[in-house]
Amino acid sequence: MATTTLSLEQEKNPWLAAEARFDEAAALLKLDDGMRKVLKSPAKEITVHIPVQLDDGRLEVFTGYRVQHSIARGPGKGGIRFAPNVTLDEVRALASWMTWKCAVVNIPFGGAKGGVICDPNLLSDVELERLTRRYTAEIIDFLGPERDVPAPDVNTNEKVMAWVMDTYSMHVRHTVTAVVTGKPMSLGGSRGRKEATGRGCLIVAQEALHRLGLDPASSRVVIQGFGNVGGMAARLMSRQGFKIICIIEYDGAVHNPNGLDVDALFEHRKETGSILGFSGGEDMDPGKAMFLECEILLPAATENVITSQNAADLRCRILCEGANGPTTSVADEILMDKKIFVIPDIPANAGGVTVSYFEWVQDRQGFFWNERLVNTRLAEIMVDSFHAVVEYAEKHNVNNRTAAYMLALDRVAEAIKLRGIYA
Numbered sequence: 001m002a003t004t005t006l007s008l009e010q011e012k013n014p015w016l017a018a019e020a021r022f023d024e025a026a027a028l029l030k031l032d033d034g035m036r037k038v039l040k041s042p043a044k045e046i047t048v049h050i051p052v053q054l055d056d057g058r059l060e061v062f063t064g065y066r067v068q069h070s071i072a073r074g075p076g077k078g079g080i081r082f083a084p085n086v087t088l089d090e091v092r093a094l095a096s097w098m099t100w101k102c103a104v105v106n107i108p109f110g111g112a113k114g115g116v117i118c119d120p121n122l123l124s125d126v127e128l129e130r131l132t133r134r135y136t137a138e139i140i141d142f143l144g145p146e147r148d149v150p151a152p153d154v155n156t157n158e159k160v161m162a163w164v165m166d167t168y169s170m171h172v173r174h175t176v177t178a179v180v181t182g183k184p185m186s187l188g189g190s191r192g193r194k195e196a197t198g199r200g201c202l203i204v205a206q207e208a209l210h211r212l213g214l215d216p217a218s219s220r221v222v223i224q225g226f227g228n229v230g231g232m233a234a235r236l237m238s239r240q241g242f243k244i245i246c247i248i249e250y251d252g253a254v255h256n257p258n259g260l261d262v263d264a265l266f267e268h269r270k271e272t273g274s275i276l277g278f279s280g281g282e283d284m285d286p287g288k289a290m291f292l293e294c295e296i297l298l299p300a301a302t303e304n305v306i307t308s309q310n311a312a313d314l315r316c317r318i319l320c321e322g323a324n325g326p327t328t329s330v331a332d333e334i335l336m337d338k339k340i341f342v343i344p345d346i347p348a349n350a351g352g353v354t355v356s357y358f359e360w361v362q363d364r365q366g367f368f369w370n371e372r373l374v375n376t377r378l379a380e381i382m383v384d385s386f387h388a389v390v391e392y393a394e395k396h397n398v399n400n401r402t403a404a405y406m407l408a409l410d411r412v413a414e415a416i417k418l419r420g421i422y423a
Protein backbone atom coordinates (compact mmCIF):
# COMPACT_ATOMS: atom_id res chain seq x y z
CA MET A 1 0.00 0.00 0.00
CA ALA A 2 1.21 3.53 -0.76
CA THR A 3 0.41 4.49 2.83
CA THR A 4 3.85 3.37 4.02
CA THR A 5 5.30 6.61 2.63
CA LEU A 6 3.15 8.72 4.95
CA SER A 7 4.67 10.81 7.72
CA LEU A 8 3.54 9.90 11.24
CA GLU A 9 1.31 12.98 11.25
CA GLN A 10 -0.34 11.91 7.98
CA GLU A 11 -0.54 8.32 9.22
CA LYS A 12 -2.52 9.62 12.20
CA ASN A 13 -4.91 11.72 10.13
CA PRO A 14 -8.10 9.69 10.58
CA TRP A 15 -9.57 10.78 7.25
CA LEU A 16 -6.47 9.57 5.38
CA ALA A 17 -6.62 6.29 7.32
CA ALA A 18 -10.29 5.88 6.45
CA GLU A 19 -9.51 6.66 2.80
CA ALA A 20 -6.66 4.15 2.62
CA ARG A 21 -8.90 1.36 3.87
CA PHE A 22 -11.75 2.45 1.68
CA ASP A 23 -9.53 2.50 -1.44
CA GLU A 24 -8.21 -0.98 -0.78
CA ALA A 25 -11.67 -2.49 -0.28
CA ALA A 26 -13.15 -0.57 -3.23
CA ALA A 27 -10.36 -1.81 -5.52
CA LEU A 28 -10.86 -5.42 -4.44
CA LEU A 29 -14.61 -5.08 -5.01
CA LYS A 30 -13.83 -3.57 -8.43
CA LEU A 31 -16.19 -0.68 -7.73
CA ASP A 32 -16.24 1.77 -10.61
CA ASP A 33 -14.86 5.29 -10.23
CA GLY A 34 -18.23 6.97 -10.02
CA MET A 35 -19.48 4.70 -7.25
CA ARG A 36 -16.21 5.20 -5.36
CA LYS A 37 -16.68 8.96 -5.50
CA VAL A 38 -20.25 8.69 -4.24
CA LEU A 39 -19.33 6.31 -1.41
CA LYS A 40 -16.32 8.30 -0.32
CA SER A 41 -17.82 11.79 -0.26
CA PRO A 42 -19.67 12.80 2.89
CA ALA A 43 -23.22 13.77 1.91
CA LYS A 44 -23.38 16.79 4.24
CA GLU A 45 -20.92 18.64 6.44
CA ILE A 46 -22.26 21.26 8.76
CA THR A 47 -20.02 23.66 10.68
CA VAL A 48 -21.60 25.82 13.36
CA HIS A 49 -20.26 28.50 15.66
CA ILE A 50 -21.98 28.27 18.99
CA PRO A 51 -22.17 31.31 21.26
CA VAL A 52 -22.40 30.41 24.94
CA GLN A 53 -22.73 32.68 27.93
CA LEU A 54 -20.30 31.48 30.58
CA ASP A 55 -21.15 31.52 34.29
CA ASP A 56 -19.01 34.63 34.88
CA GLY A 57 -21.00 36.56 32.27
CA ARG A 58 -18.42 36.39 29.46
CA LEU A 59 -19.43 35.22 26.00
CA GLU A 60 -17.49 32.41 24.36
CA VAL A 61 -17.90 30.95 20.88
CA PHE A 62 -17.32 27.22 20.28
CA THR A 63 -17.05 25.50 16.92
CA GLY A 64 -19.05 22.35 16.26
CA TYR A 65 -19.59 19.95 13.38
CA ARG A 66 -22.11 17.38 12.25
CA VAL A 67 -21.17 15.28 9.28
CA GLN A 68 -23.67 12.98 7.61
CA HIS A 69 -21.54 10.67 5.59
CA SER A 70 -24.33 8.58 4.10
CA ILE A 71 -28.07 8.15 4.39
CA ALA A 72 -28.28 5.51 1.67
CA ARG A 73 -29.35 2.68 4.02
CA GLY A 74 -31.36 4.75 6.49
CA PRO A 75 -31.13 7.83 8.73
CA GLY A 76 -27.69 9.09 9.69
CA LYS A 77 -26.51 7.51 12.94
CA GLY A 78 -23.58 8.32 15.17
CA GLY A 79 -22.37 9.94 18.34
CA ILE A 80 -21.50 13.47 19.36
CA ARG A 81 -18.13 14.04 21.01
CA PHE A 82 -16.94 16.98 23.06
CA ALA A 83 -13.15 17.31 23.06
CA PRO A 84 -10.48 19.99 22.61
CA ASN A 85 -8.82 18.17 19.69
CA VAL A 86 -11.93 17.61 17.54
CA THR A 87 -11.30 18.40 13.85
CA LEU A 88 -13.49 18.28 10.79
CA ASP A 89 -11.25 15.57 9.31
CA GLU A 90 -11.73 13.46 12.40
CA VAL A 91 -15.52 13.90 12.44
CA ARG A 92 -15.62 13.12 8.73
CA ALA A 93 -13.67 9.90 9.24
CA LEU A 94 -15.78 8.90 12.22
CA ALA A 95 -18.97 9.56 10.22
CA SER A 96 -17.77 7.31 7.41
CA TRP A 97 -16.84 4.61 9.94
CA MET A 98 -20.41 4.79 11.24
CA THR A 99 -21.70 4.13 7.70
CA TRP A 100 -19.51 1.05 7.38
CA LYS A 101 -20.19 -0.07 10.96
CA CYS A 102 -23.97 0.04 10.55
CA ALA A 103 -23.65 -1.75 7.22
CA VAL A 104 -21.36 -4.48 8.52
CA VAL A 105 -23.80 -5.39 11.31
CA ASN A 106 -26.64 -4.86 8.85
CA ILE A 107 -28.78 -2.39 10.77
CA PRO A 108 -30.85 0.08 8.75
CA PHE A 109 -28.86 3.27 9.30
CA GLY A 110 -26.43 5.43 7.42
CA GLY A 111 -23.49 7.07 9.14
CA ALA A 112 -23.01 10.42 10.85
CA LYS A 113 -20.93 11.98 13.59
CA GLY A 114 -20.84 15.22 15.52
CA GLY A 115 -18.17 17.00 17.49
CA VAL A 116 -17.71 20.23 19.39
CA ILE A 117 -14.26 21.68 20.08
CA CYS A 118 -14.32 22.24 23.83
CA ASP A 119 -12.87 20.87 27.04
CA PRO A 120 -15.89 19.69 29.03
CA ASN A 121 -13.73 19.47 32.17
CA LEU A 122 -13.39 23.24 32.11
CA LEU A 123 -17.13 23.87 31.77
CA SER A 124 -19.72 23.87 34.54
CA ASP A 125 -22.79 21.69 34.18
CA VAL A 126 -24.89 24.73 33.29
CA GLU A 127 -22.39 25.88 30.65
CA LEU A 128 -22.32 22.37 29.20
CA GLU A 129 -26.11 22.36 29.03
CA ARG A 130 -26.19 25.75 27.26
CA LEU A 131 -23.53 24.56 24.81
CA THR A 132 -25.41 21.33 24.09
CA ARG A 133 -28.75 23.06 23.58
CA ARG A 134 -27.38 25.75 21.29
CA TYR A 135 -25.37 23.21 19.27
CA THR A 136 -28.55 21.14 18.88
CA ALA A 137 -30.54 24.22 17.85
CA GLU A 138 -27.92 25.10 15.22
CA ILE A 139 -28.08 21.66 13.55
CA ILE A 140 -31.77 21.01 14.25
CA ASP A 141 -32.92 21.09 10.63
CA PHE A 142 -30.73 18.09 9.92
CA LEU A 143 -31.85 16.00 12.91
CA GLY A 144 -34.90 13.77 13.41
CA PRO A 145 -35.76 10.10 13.89
CA GLU A 146 -35.97 9.72 10.10
CA ARG A 147 -33.03 12.00 9.32
CA ASP A 148 -30.13 11.80 11.72
CA VAL A 149 -30.06 10.27 15.19
CA PRO A 150 -27.16 11.24 17.49
CA ALA A 151 -25.88 9.24 20.46
CA PRO A 152 -23.17 9.52 23.12
CA ASP A 153 -19.50 9.39 22.19
CA VAL A 154 -16.27 10.65 23.82
CA ASN A 155 -17.15 12.92 26.79
CA THR A 156 -20.90 12.87 26.20
CA ASN A 157 -23.41 10.76 28.11
CA GLU A 158 -27.08 10.15 28.74
CA LYS A 159 -27.50 13.52 30.45
CA VAL A 160 -26.25 15.29 27.30
CA MET A 161 -28.61 13.13 25.21
CA ALA A 162 -31.53 14.17 27.41
CA TRP A 163 -30.71 17.84 26.65
CA VAL A 164 -30.53 17.12 22.91
CA MET A 165 -33.86 15.30 23.06
CA ASP A 166 -35.51 18.09 25.04
CA THR A 167 -34.18 20.87 22.80
CA TYR A 168 -35.36 19.09 19.66
CA SER A 169 -38.74 18.33 21.25
CA MET A 170 -39.25 21.94 22.36
CA HIS A 171 -38.58 23.11 18.80
CA VAL A 172 -41.05 20.73 17.19
CA ARG A 173 -43.53 21.24 20.07
CA HIS A 174 -43.93 17.60 21.05
CA THR A 175 -41.79 14.95 22.70
CA VAL A 176 -39.68 12.99 20.22
CA THR A 177 -37.69 10.39 22.12
CA ALA A 178 -36.39 8.64 18.99
CA VAL A 179 -34.32 11.66 17.89
CA VAL A 180 -31.36 10.46 19.98
CA THR A 181 -30.26 7.18 21.54
CA GLY A 182 -28.26 6.50 24.67
CA LYS A 183 -30.87 8.40 26.71
CA PRO A 184 -31.69 7.81 30.38
CA MET A 185 -34.04 4.88 30.94
CA SER A 186 -36.77 7.19 32.21
CA LEU A 187 -36.78 9.10 28.90
CA GLY A 188 -37.08 6.23 26.47
CA GLY A 189 -33.59 4.77 26.85
CA SER A 190 -33.04 1.07 26.30
CA ARG A 191 -32.08 -1.49 28.87
CA GLY A 192 -28.56 -2.72 28.19
CA ARG A 193 -27.49 0.33 26.13
CA LYS A 194 -24.85 1.51 28.61
CA GLU A 195 -23.10 -1.87 28.68
CA ALA A 196 -23.70 -2.60 24.99
CA THR A 197 -20.35 -1.63 23.47
CA GLY A 198 -18.41 -3.49 26.18
CA ARG A 199 -20.75 -6.46 25.89
CA GLY A 200 -20.27 -6.52 22.12
CA CYS A 201 -16.48 -6.61 22.65
CA LEU A 202 -16.87 -9.52 25.04
CA ILE A 203 -18.99 -11.45 22.56
CA VAL A 204 -16.62 -11.05 19.61
CA ALA A 205 -13.60 -11.76 21.83
CA GLN A 206 -15.24 -15.04 22.92
CA GLU A 207 -15.88 -15.97 19.31
CA ALA A 208 -12.26 -15.21 18.39
CA LEU A 209 -10.89 -17.28 21.28
CA HIS A 210 -13.11 -20.16 20.30
CA ARG A 211 -11.89 -19.92 16.73
CA LEU A 212 -8.26 -19.97 17.79
CA GLY A 213 -8.87 -22.83 20.22
CA LEU A 214 -8.05 -20.72 23.28
CA ASP A 215 -9.78 -20.97 26.63
CA PRO A 216 -11.31 -17.78 28.15
CA ALA A 217 -10.41 -18.97 31.66
CA SER A 218 -6.70 -18.88 30.90
CA SER A 219 -6.88 -15.80 28.69
CA ARG A 220 -5.03 -12.70 29.81
CA VAL A 221 -6.54 -9.38 28.80
CA VAL A 222 -4.97 -5.91 28.67
CA ILE A 223 -7.47 -3.06 28.35
CA GLN A 224 -6.70 0.53 27.45
CA GLY A 225 -9.46 2.76 28.86
CA PHE A 226 -11.65 2.21 31.90
CA GLY A 227 -14.66 4.24 30.78
CA ASN A 228 -17.92 3.24 29.20
CA VAL A 229 -16.35 0.76 26.78
CA GLY A 230 -13.19 -0.48 28.55
CA GLY A 231 -14.67 -0.45 32.05
CA MET A 232 -17.78 -2.36 31.00
CA ALA A 233 -15.77 -4.83 28.94
CA ALA A 234 -13.44 -5.40 31.91
CA ARG A 235 -16.35 -6.04 34.25
CA LEU A 236 -18.20 -8.37 31.87
CA MET A 237 -15.06 -10.24 30.80
CA SER A 238 -13.90 -10.84 34.37
CA ARG A 239 -17.35 -12.24 35.20
CA GLN A 240 -16.84 -14.71 32.35
CA GLY A 241 -13.55 -15.87 33.87
CA PHE A 242 -11.11 -13.86 31.72
CA LYS A 243 -7.99 -12.68 33.57
CA ILE A 244 -7.80 -8.88 33.28
CA ILE A 245 -4.09 -8.42 33.91
CA CYS A 246 -3.74 -4.71 33.16
CA ILE A 247 -5.87 -1.59 32.82
CA ILE A 248 -4.31 1.45 31.17
CA GLU A 249 -5.69 4.93 31.73
CA TYR A 250 -4.51 8.40 30.67
CA ASP A 251 -2.74 8.91 34.03
CA GLY A 252 -1.10 5.51 34.43
CA ALA A 253 -1.67 1.76 34.40
CA VAL A 254 -2.31 -0.92 36.99
CA HIS A 255 -1.04 -4.47 36.57
CA ASN A 256 -1.61 -7.82 38.25
CA PRO A 257 -0.39 -10.91 36.39
CA ASN A 258 -2.87 -13.05 38.36
CA GLY A 259 -5.84 -10.91 37.33
CA LEU A 260 -7.28 -7.70 38.75
CA ASP A 261 -10.44 -7.62 40.84
CA VAL A 262 -12.32 -5.30 38.48
CA ASP A 263 -15.19 -4.44 40.85
CA ALA A 264 -12.69 -3.52 43.57
CA LEU A 265 -10.77 -1.38 41.07
CA PHE A 266 -13.99 0.49 40.19
CA GLU A 267 -14.54 1.06 43.91
CA HIS A 268 -10.95 2.27 44.34
CA ARG A 269 -11.31 4.76 41.48
CA LYS A 270 -14.60 6.01 42.89
CA GLU A 271 -12.89 6.71 46.23
CA THR A 272 -9.60 8.15 44.98
CA GLY A 273 -10.42 9.49 41.50
CA SER A 274 -7.73 7.31 39.84
CA ILE A 275 -6.95 3.67 39.16
CA LEU A 276 -3.42 4.25 40.53
CA GLY A 277 -2.39 3.15 44.02
CA PHE A 278 -4.76 0.16 43.91
CA SER A 279 -3.86 -2.41 46.58
CA GLY A 280 -4.85 -5.31 44.29
CA GLY A 281 -2.13 -4.55 41.72
CA GLU A 282 1.06 -2.66 40.94
CA ASP A 283 1.22 0.71 39.21
CA MET A 284 2.95 0.45 35.87
CA ASP A 285 4.34 2.74 33.18
CA PRO A 286 1.38 3.16 30.78
CA GLY A 287 3.83 3.45 27.88
CA LYS A 288 4.95 -0.15 28.48
CA ALA A 289 1.63 -1.69 29.48
CA MET A 290 0.30 -2.07 25.96
CA PHE A 291 3.20 -4.40 25.15
CA LEU A 292 2.54 -6.94 27.91
CA GLU A 293 2.20 -10.50 26.71
CA CYS A 294 -1.52 -11.37 26.60
CA GLU A 295 -4.14 -13.24 24.63
CA ILE A 296 -6.36 -10.17 24.13
CA LEU A 297 -5.42 -6.52 23.80
CA LEU A 298 -8.49 -4.29 23.91
CA PRO A 299 -7.79 -0.65 23.07
CA ALA A 300 -10.97 1.10 24.21
CA ALA A 301 -9.97 4.75 24.45
CA THR A 302 -8.98 6.84 21.44
CA GLU A 303 -7.77 6.73 17.85
CA ASN A 304 -4.23 6.08 16.64
CA VAL A 305 -2.75 4.25 19.62
CA ILE A 306 -1.30 1.48 17.45
CA THR A 307 0.92 2.97 14.78
CA SER A 308 3.90 2.12 12.57
CA GLN A 309 6.06 3.13 15.55
CA ASN A 310 4.82 0.55 18.05
CA ALA A 311 2.82 -2.19 16.27
CA ALA A 312 5.87 -4.45 16.02
CA ASP A 313 6.18 -4.48 19.82
CA LEU A 314 2.68 -5.80 20.55
CA ARG A 315 2.60 -9.22 22.20
CA CYS A 316 -1.09 -10.07 21.98
CA ARG A 317 -2.71 -12.95 20.12
CA ILE A 318 -5.98 -11.09 19.47
CA LEU A 319 -6.49 -7.36 18.98
CA CYS A 320 -10.09 -6.46 19.76
CA GLU A 321 -10.74 -2.83 18.77
CA GLY A 322 -13.16 -1.34 21.27
CA ALA A 323 -12.33 2.25 20.25
CA ASN A 324 -12.99 3.73 16.83
CA GLY A 325 -9.84 3.74 14.71
CA PRO A 326 -7.25 2.70 17.35
CA THR A 327 -4.98 1.27 14.63
CA THR A 328 -3.52 3.28 11.75
CA SER A 329 -3.64 1.77 8.30
CA VAL A 330 0.16 1.51 8.15
CA ALA A 331 0.15 -0.48 11.40
CA ASP A 332 -2.32 -2.93 9.83
CA GLU A 333 0.42 -4.32 7.62
CA ILE A 334 2.68 -4.95 10.62
CA LEU A 335 -0.11 -6.70 12.53
CA MET A 336 -0.71 -8.92 9.54
CA ASP A 337 2.97 -9.89 9.41
CA LYS A 338 2.85 -10.68 13.11
CA LYS A 339 -0.24 -12.84 12.53
CA ILE A 340 -2.21 -11.04 15.21
CA PHE A 341 -5.89 -11.89 14.88
CA VAL A 342 -7.55 -8.49 14.47
CA ILE A 343 -11.21 -7.96 15.28
CA PRO A 344 -11.56 -4.58 13.58
CA ASP A 345 -13.50 -1.71 15.18
CA ILE A 346 -16.21 -2.38 12.67
CA PRO A 347 -17.68 -4.78 13.93
CA ALA A 348 -15.87 -5.09 17.33
CA ASN A 349 -17.37 -1.95 18.86
CA ALA A 350 -20.69 -2.12 17.02
CA GLY A 351 -22.54 -3.33 20.13
CA GLY A 352 -23.28 0.29 21.08
CA VAL A 353 -24.89 1.30 17.84
CA THR A 354 -26.72 -2.01 17.64
CA VAL A 355 -28.47 -1.40 20.94
CA SER A 356 -28.98 2.21 19.80
CA TYR A 357 -30.91 0.69 16.93
CA PHE A 358 -32.97 -1.35 19.43
CA GLU A 359 -33.59 1.85 21.42
CA TRP A 360 -34.79 3.68 18.31
CA VAL A 361 -37.10 0.77 17.44
CA GLN A 362 -38.50 0.67 21.00
CA ASP A 363 -39.06 4.45 21.07
CA ARG A 364 -40.89 4.37 17.76
CA GLN A 365 -43.05 1.44 18.87
CA GLY A 366 -43.56 2.80 22.37
CA PHE A 367 -42.96 -0.76 23.55
CA PHE A 368 -39.95 -1.60 25.67
CA TRP A 369 -38.00 -4.84 25.86
CA ASN A 370 -36.54 -6.53 28.91
CA GLU A 371 -32.77 -6.77 29.27
CA ARG A 372 -32.66 -10.43 28.37
CA LEU A 373 -34.27 -9.77 25.01
CA VAL A 374 -31.92 -6.84 24.30
CA ASN A 375 -28.85 -8.92 25.15
CA THR A 376 -30.03 -11.98 23.22
CA ARG A 377 -30.65 -9.93 20.09
CA LEU A 378 -27.35 -8.11 20.53
CA ALA A 379 -25.49 -11.42 20.82
CA GLU A 380 -27.18 -12.74 17.68
CA ILE A 381 -26.11 -9.73 15.63
CA MET A 382 -22.55 -9.63 17.01
CA VAL A 383 -21.95 -13.36 16.53
CA ASP A 384 -23.40 -13.36 13.01
CA SER A 385 -21.39 -10.28 12.00
CA PHE A 386 -18.18 -11.69 13.43
CA HIS A 387 -18.58 -14.91 11.46
CA ALA A 388 -19.64 -13.08 8.31
CA VAL A 389 -16.43 -11.01 8.44
CA VAL A 390 -14.10 -13.89 9.28
CA GLU A 391 -15.60 -16.19 6.68
CA TYR A 392 -15.50 -13.48 4.04
CA ALA A 393 -11.82 -12.89 4.89
CA GLU A 394 -11.02 -16.57 4.46
CA LYS A 395 -12.98 -16.92 1.26
CA HIS A 396 -11.42 -13.87 -0.38
CA ASN A 397 -7.99 -14.29 1.19
CA VAL A 398 -7.92 -10.84 2.79
CA ASN A 399 -7.47 -9.73 6.39
CA ASN A 400 -10.44 -9.25 8.70
CA ARG A 401 -10.42 -5.46 8.42
CA THR A 402 -10.44 -5.49 4.64
CA ALA A 403 -13.19 -8.11 4.74
CA ALA A 404 -15.30 -5.92 7.05
CA TYR A 405 -14.86 -2.94 4.73
CA MET A 406 -15.63 -5.02 1.65
CA LEU A 407 -18.83 -6.39 3.17
CA ALA A 408 -19.90 -2.93 4.26
CA LEU A 409 -19.03 -1.11 1.03
CA ASP A 410 -20.81 -3.75 -0.99
CA ARG A 411 -24.01 -3.31 1.04
CA VAL A 412 -23.97 0.48 0.80
CA ALA A 413 -23.11 0.39 -2.93
CA GLU A 414 -26.03 -1.97 -3.51
CA ALA A 415 -28.42 0.39 -1.71
CA ILE A 416 -27.19 3.31 -3.84
CA LYS A 417 -27.54 1.31 -7.05
CA LEU A 418 -31.08 0.22 -6.19
CA ARG A 419 -32.14 3.72 -5.22
CA GLY A 420 -30.50 5.35 -8.23
CA ILE A 421 -29.31 8.93 -8.27
CA TYR A 422 -31.94 11.59 -7.74
CA ALA A 423 -31.52 14.47 -10.13
Ligand code: GLU
Binds near residue numbers: 152153154
Ligand atom coordinates in the same frame (compact mmCIF):
# COMPACT_ATOMS: atom_id res chain seq x y z
N1 GLU B 1 -20.58 6.54 19.57
C1 GLU B 1 -20.84 5.16 19.40
C2 GLU B 1 -20.06 4.61 18.22
O1 GLU B 1 -19.08 5.19 17.80
C3 GLU B 1 -22.33 4.86 19.32
C4 GLU B 1 -23.03 5.49 18.16
C5 GLU B 1 -24.54 5.31 18.19
O2 GLU B 1 -25.03 4.58 19.04
O3 GLU B 1 -25.19 5.92 17.34
O4 GLU B 1 -20.35 3.57 17.71
